[in-house]
Amino acid sequence: MKAIEKIIAKIKPIFSKGGSLAFLHSTFDAFETFLLVPGTVTRKGSHIRDCNDLKRVMIVVVIALVPCLLFGMYNTGLQHFLAMGPRTELPEFFAVFWYGFLKVLPLVIISYVVGLGIEFTVAQIRGHEVNEGYLVTGMLIPLIVPVTIPLWMLALAVAFAVLIGKEIFGGTGMNIWNPALLARTFLFFSYPAYMTGDKVWIDGFTGATPLAAWIRGTSSAVMPSGTDMFLGFTPGSVGETSVVCILLGAVILLYTGVASWKIMISCMAGAALTGLLGDIPVHYHLVMGGFAFGCVFMATDPVTSPQTETGKWIYGALTGALTMTIRLFNPGYPEGMMLAILLMNTFSPLIDHTVVAVNVKRRIKRIATYG
Amino acid sequence: MGACYKLRRGLDIPLRGEALTTTSPPVSSPLYELKPPDFRQITPKLLVREGDPVLAGSPVFCDKDHPEIFFTSPVSGIIRQIVRGEKRKLTGIRILSDGKDKRLRFPVTAPEDMDVSKIRELLLFSGCWPLITRRPYGTLALPGEIPKVVHISCFDTAPLAPQYDYAFAGEYDSLQMGLRVLERLCPGKVHLALSGNTSTHSVFRKLNATTHIFSGPHPAGNPGIQIHHLYPLGKGQVAWTLTPMGLSVIGRLFIQGTFDSARMVAVTGPALIKTGYIRCPAGIQISALEDFTRKKGIDIRVISGNPLTGDSVGEEGFLGFHHQQVTFLQEGRSRELLGWARPLRLHKFSAARTYISHLAPLLGKTVRFNLDTNTNGGVRAFVLTRDYQKVLPMDIFVSFLIKAILAEDIDKMEKLGIYEVIPEDLALCEFICPSKIEIQDILQKGINLMIKEMQ
Numbered sequence: 001m002k003a004i005e006k007i008i009a010k011i012k013p014i015f016s017k018g019g020s021l022a023f024l025h026s027t028f029d030a031f032e033t034f035l036l037v038p039g040t041v042t043r044k045g046s047h048i049r050d051c052n053d054l055k056r057v058m059i060v061v062v063i064a065l066v067p068c069l070l071f072g073m074y075n076t077g078l079q080h081f082l083a084m085g086p087r088t089e090l091p092e093f094f095a096v097f098w099y100g101f102l103k104v105l106p107l108v109i110i111s112y113v114v115g116l117g118i119e120f121t122v123a124q125i126r127g128h129e130v131n132e133g134y135l136v137t138g139m140l141i142p143l144i145v146p147v148t149i150p151l152w153m154l155a156l157a158v159a160f161a162v163l164i165g166k167e168i169f170g171g172t173g174m175n176i177w178n179p180a181l182l183a184r185t186f187l188f189f190s191y192p193a194y195m196t197g198d199k200v201w202i203d204g205f206t207g208a209t210p211l212a213a214w215i216r217g218t219s220s221a222v223m224p225s226g227t228d229m230f231l232g233f234t235p236g237s238v239g240e241t242s243v244v245c246i247l248l249g250a251v252i253l254l255y256t257g258v259a260s261w262k263i264m265i266s267c268m269a270g271a272a273l274t275g276l277l278g279d280i281p282v283h284y285h286l287v288m289g290g291f292a293f294g295c296v297f298m299a300t301d302p303v304t305s306p307q308t309e310t311g312k313w314i315y316g317a318l319t320g321a322l323t324m325t326i327r328l329f330n331p332g333y334p335e336g337m338m339l340a341i342l343l344m345n346t347f348s349p350l351i352d353h354t355v356v357a358v359n360v361k362r363r364i365k366r367i368a369t370y371g
Numbered sequence: 372m373g374a375c376y377k378l379r380r381g382l383d384i385p386l387r388g389e390a391l392t393t394t395s396p397p398v399s400s401p402l403y404e405l406k407p408p409d410f411r412q413i414t415p416k417l418l419v420r421e422g423d424p425v426l427a428g429s430p431v432f433c434d435k436d437h438p439e440i441f442f443t444s445p446v447s448g449i450i451r452q453i454v455r456g457e458k459r460k461l462t463g464i465r466i467l468s469d470g471k472d473k474r475l476r477f478p479v480t481a482p483e484d485m486d487v488s489k490i491r492e493l494l495l496f497s498g499c500w501p502l503i504t505r506r507p508y509g510t511l512a513l514p515g516e517i518p519k520v521v522h523i524s525c526f527d528t529a530p531l532a533p534q535y536d537y538a539f540a541g542e543y544d545s546l547q548m549g550l551r552v553l554e555r556l557c558p559g560k561v562h563l564a565l566s567g568n569t570s571t572h573s574v575f576r577k578l579n580a581t582t583h584i585f586s587g588p589h590p591a592g593n594p595g596i597q598i599h600h601l602y603p604l605g606k607g608q609v610a611w612t613l614t615p616m617g618l619s620v621i622g623r624l625f626i627q628g629t630f631d632s633a634r635m636v637a638v639t640g641p642a643l644i645k646t647g648y649i650r651c652p653a654g655i656q657i658s659a660l661e662d663f664t665r666k667k668g669i670d671i672r673v674i675s676g677n678p679l680t681g682d683s684v685g686e687e688g689f690l691g692f693h694h695q696q697v698t699f700l701q702e703g704r705s706r707e708l709l710g711w712a713r714p715l716r717l718h719k720f721s722a723a724r725t726y727i728s729h730l731a732p733l734l735g736k737t738v739r740f741n742l743d744t745n746t747n748g749g750v751r752a753f754v755l756t757r758d759y760q761k762v763l764p765m766d767i768f769v770s771f772l773i774k775a776i777l778a779e780d781i782d783k784m785e786k787l788g789i790y791e792v793i794p795e796d797l798a799l800c801e802f803i804c805p806s807k808i809e810i811q812d813i814l815q816k817g818i819n820l821m822i823k824e825m826q
Contacts, residue, residue, distance in 0.1 A: 042746055043809075045798070053749070302755050308768065309757070363767075
């Protein structure tokens with residue numbers, strides 16, 4: 001620990017103003033603060049500060065995503081072997097996981113390398129500190145794409161999400177849309193053949209996700225059972241099939257208070273109520289496709305969701321309702337979650353504006369009654 | 372007795388180093404300082420020169436815009452040094468005490484027999500007027516105005532704040548006299564706020580005024596929060612606030628006929644070995660408080676006031692005019708390997724649930740933390756804005772107000788409640804902010820802008 005501190009103190013002048021590598025200041029700073037908590041002290045205002053910071057918040061979300069990631073790796077292997085032959089030939093657990101691991105790992109690496117590369121470059125150009133926001137986005141993106149996606153396509157989507165989704169607005173905290181969803185939307189509209197959900201498993205097998213099967217009117221007899229969909233042993237994007245793992249993540253997010261329970265509850269309620277209009281049971285909708293994942297990890301993004309508590313109820317309910325509306329009444333594209341969240345992201349400043357306006361009126365009225 | 376307000380939102384930071392309820396023998400320091408920056412929004416105009424002799428209560432400077440408001444010397448002696456900061460801004464007037472505590476005498480009688488204008492004149496001339504703060508903006512009360520209400524919070528919930536029941540135990544006479552004076556100035560408008568925990572034997576329970584009861588964690592003791600619940604302020608409305616300390620100084624003026632700024636000061640902080648109370652006048656040099664031994668071998672920040680809103684005054688610093696607390700904190704320059712990723716970090720306190728130490732307040736007073744001055748992270752944009760509301764028992768959207776200030780949108784600032792808050796009310800929001808945004812500083816800038824624009 002002391003040794004690291006010494007090394008950093010020694011090489012710091014090289015990266016500081018006037019040093020030979022001063023142009024890499026932001027990069028150095030990012031690595032330095034990553035390794036060691038900065039020794040900066042408060043200047044004015046509150047002399048003491050809570051030890052919670054954005055790095056901590058972001059790492060909690062990444063931890064909450066780990067169950068989904070691990071399960072996604074296993075499921076990738078499982079779906080592969082299921083497609084290759086009869087169930088009896090299924091290799092042992094570890095081999096299945098290892099197969100999936102080798103398939104998913106490149107996605108994670110590409111997502112982080114490309115995304116962080118852009119973040120570092122932009123921070124460098126602006127002379128800012130590197131934001132932690134991409135730690136989460138970089139993990140989300142590989143989880144919401146099909147595992148067979150070509151890596152160049154993923155890299156392109158990541159670049160689009162980071163540059164257009166975040167950096168042009170000023171970085172983490174300033175963006176309007178959830179960057180991870182933007183990446184998926186980019187892929188969906190640019191390369192629909194890979195993304196529509198009905199060609200998820202091209203690697204030796206072309207099968208349908210439950211959602212795609214349902215939308216095509218396949219009878220519910222051939223659809224996976226509700227239990228299978230809940231546990232996640234179905235085809236789908238890497239991290240969004242297992243509702244169990246998603247719920248595990250939800251528990252972590254809710255306990256730590258990083259995500260809003262109001263959004264999750266109202267989103268589910270909105271979806272369930274609208275789902276009643278359809279012909280398949282509501283609980284199928286809640287475990288099918290990307291709904292659960294979106295509801296827990298995407299809709300609750302504190303930057304792109306409303307900041308007022310009342311606003312969160314409205315936003316969540318509308319997101320859920322809109323998802324089901326798209327699923328039920330839109331013949332082209334079965335998965336409504338992505339577009340529903342992005343649309344509600346667009347509207348969240350408006351929702352907030354309304355809630356704040358009501359608050360302002362209430363306060364003026366209250367002051368008036370007190371004379 | 373008014374209604375009881377139970378506030379749930381807020382936070383009592385479990386900071387180590389609360390003052391023991393023992394009082395050290397009084398001390399005096401050779402140097403005292405009167406600091407114009409202690410008073411918001413005044414332009415000081417010097418009335419003395421270096422070398423001039425002064426008595427306790429002699430005018431030292433006045434406000435350029437309101438020359439009738441005097442700021443007077445807390446002790447007798449000679450003006451030793453006029454201290455100026457950047458752009459020759461007056462930052463302090465140092466007085467070398469002669470140790471004799473000779474005081475200027477003011478002619479006083481019972482306030483009921485005095486003319487209101489005479490009372491006002493006496494408060495202005497003796498240097499007691501600056502003890503009255505004005506809402507909105509937390510500036511000095513204006514001599515010509517009549518406030519909607521005069522509000523006195525009789526408890527302080529800030530971290531390590533003095534226990535008023537202990538600090539004012541022997542002050543019934545001066546407090547009651549102070550109330551009589553204010554009652555003459557603003558008849559029927561004086562309100563006291565007591566804590567639900569104020570003991571039944573407390574001197575504050577015996578005072579004769581309209582009282583309200585508040586309970587809950589910090590900032591329940593802030594006058595701003597109490598006023599918000601009792602009589603919210605709109606545009607053009609004014610409330611005056613005093614601390615019990617101000618009340619007792621005014622009371623003593625009318626009992627003794629002298630300006631006596633002595634107050635019980637809680638000497639606190641995790642960087643002290645021995646804490647406690649001591650009685651001393653405003654502007655005392657903090658290094659004179661030798662009775663309170665500090666920890667050895669650490670870098671210490673000396674704060675006049677509480678750790679959330681106080682001023683860092685440095686090793687040779689002086690006690691602020693309004694302050695009743697001195698806090699010693701360890702400077703947090705040490706660095707921790709991968710600190711943000713460590714799962715436990717039991718020695719660090721966080722109100723956020725991302726750290727297990729958020730459970731500490733449930734254990735009562737048994738678990739305390741040694742918080743230092745480290746920012747615990749770098750400055751970022753607003754991300755988690757919901758947390759602010761959890762520590763502010765007011766119907767005000769903090770992040771929207773702060774953003775309106777950053778955008779310098781006067782209309783929005785007005786609507787979102789800038790008249791109701793001063794920096795100390797949002798201090799906890801700044802404490803818990805994971806983006807490490809200096810909320811108090813931004814709010815003060817907003818208030819300065821409002822004052823400038825409204826002139």
